[in-house]
Amino acid sequence: MNEIATEPIDHRLISEFKAGSMEAMEKIVERYEDRIFTFGLKMCGHLQDAEDIAQETFLNAFKYLKDFREETKLKNWLFKIATTACIRKRRKKKCEPDREISLESFVPQNGDDVTYEIPDWSEDPSDNMLRAELKDVIDNAIQSLSHKYRLVFNLRDMEGFSTQEAADILGISTQSVKTRLHRARLFLREKISTAYKEGVVQ
Amino acid sequence: MREECKKDFERLSEYLDGELDDDACREIERHFRHCPECRVCVDTMKKTIQLCQAVATEEIPSDARERLRSMLRECIDRTSR
Numbered sequence: 001m002n003e004i005a006t007e008p009i010d011h012r013l014i015s016e017f018k019a020g021s022m023e024a025m026e027k028i029v030e031r032y033e034d035r036i037f038t039f040g041l042k043m044c045g046h047l048q049d050a051e052d053i054a055q056e057t058f059l060n061a062f063k064y065l066k067d068f069r070e071e072t073k074l075k076n077w078l079f080k081i082a083t084t085a086c087i088r089k090r091r092k093k094k095c096e097p098d099r100e101i102s103l104e105s106f107v108p109q110n111g112d113d114v115t116y117e118i119p120d121w122s123e124d125p126s127d128n129m130l131r132a133e134l135k136d137v138i139d140n141a142i143q144s145l146s147h148k149y150r151l152v153f154n155l156r157d158m159e160g161f162s163t164q165e166a167a168d169i170l171g172i173s174t175q176s177v178k179t180r181l182h183r184a185r186l187f188l189r190e191k192i193s194t195a196y197k198e199g200v201v202q
Numbered sequence: 203m204r205e206e207c208k209k210d211f212e213r214l215s216e217y218l219d220g221e222l223d224d225d226a227c228r229e230i231e232r233h234f235r236h237c238p239e240c241r242v243c244v245d246t247m248k249k250t251i252q253l254c255q256a257v258a259t260e261e262i263p264s265d266a267r268e269r270l271r272s273m274l275r276e277c278i279d280r281t282s283r
Contacts, residue, residue, distance in 0.1 A: 025278065026271065033270060037262035051266045055273055062278055107211050108239035116242065118249040121256040135257040142254065157251050158258060163221065182215035186243075189250040 003071075010074040018066055029058055032075065035159065036082050042154045043086040045143045056085040072168070079159065080169045083151060090147055098146040101183040106190065116193040141191035145184055152177055153184035207237060214244050 004011055010031070016024035033054060040053030060081050068077060119134060142150060155166040156177065163181075167174045210233045216222050217230050234241040262270070 022275070022278070025274065029271065029274065033267060034261050037266065038259050041259055047263070047266070051262075051269065054262065054266070054270055058270065058274055059277060062274065063281075103212060107208055108237070108243070116246040118246050118253060121253050131257075134253075138254055138257045158255065163219070178216060178221070182212070185215055185247050185250060188254065189243075189246050192250055192253065193246070 005072050006070040006074045011070060014065060014068065014070065014074065017062070025062060028061075028074070032078055033058070035075070036078060039079065039082055039154060039159060040086065042142060042158060043147075043150060044089060045139065049089060053082060053085045053089060056088075057082040060085075076161070076165055076169060079155065079161070083155075083169055086151070087147075095147070098148045101146065101149060101187050103183060103186070106183075106186040116189060117196055118189065118193055119196050137192060137195045138188075141188050141195070144191065145187055149180050149184040149187065152180040153188070156181050157185070206233060207240060210237075210240060211243070214240065214247065218244055218248060 006014065010028070013024045013028050013031075017028065036057050037050050037054045040050035040057075041047065044050055044053065057078060061078055068074075121131075121134070142153070145153060151170060152166060155161045155169060156163070161169065163174050163177050166177045170177070210230050213222060213226065213230065217227060222230070230240075234244075
């Protein structure tokens with residue numbers, strides 16, 4: 001028999017939900033709604049799309065929860081459903097195909113005098129203006145990443161999944177996760193640094 | 203383009219994530235000693251990730267939260283009847 005991989009609290013809530021508890025359903029939603037919603041927001045960039053993704057994710061999750069064998073953490077399973085919802089949303093919108101990011105353009109050249117400056121994040125609330133500008137720059141940079149790179153970046157760096165977990169969620173190899181993540185990070189570094197140099201962020 | 207840069211450059215994220223074995227780490231650190239660009243790349247990449255994490259929205263808005271719950275209650279009620 002396979003081991004139960006879900007956390008004990010999720011395991012209990014799943015059992016209660018299967019026994020018909022609506023309260024257990026609400027508790028599962030409460031535990032994961034922020035993360036699923038913000039993941040949708042980082043993937044799509046729009047509040048309405050993020051809301052649609054959260055609704056679709058939980059609706060499908062509760063529809064199929066009775067068949068969930070708990071061989072993976074509930075969080076990972078929910079993100080797999082959310083990822084499918086993001087891909088479906090993108091298909092519906094008939095977005096352009098993903099652009100590949102080439103590593104070549106980021107490799108330092110001999111005699112390169114390109115400098116990369118990444119601004120600091122201020123924890124000081126009196127810097128609200130600066131923080132808002134910086135947030136815009138970063139949100140735009142993440143949105144300008146091609147979808148397949150954005151998925152990997154969000155799962156790995158924003159949601160904290162391991163390389164193996166991200167590979168399982170996306171159904172791709174760990175090597176592809178690593179390759180896409182590296183390119184995504186370099187792309188974002190370049191975008192943010194360029195905006196900073198151009199004075200978009202003071 | 204420096205050939206050894208290219209090889210190590212490809213592995214900088216794995217280095218940053220602690221996914222390389224000891225030998226590969228040592229090799230990259232040796233490379234850093236005479237290649238400040240690659241060293242800077244790791245540092246700025248790390249800062250980029252931290253910055254992206256710092257600005258991320260962390261909560262679902264309360265109206266979306268309410269709509270999500272009432273939609274689920276309604277759908278699940280309907281299917282369980």
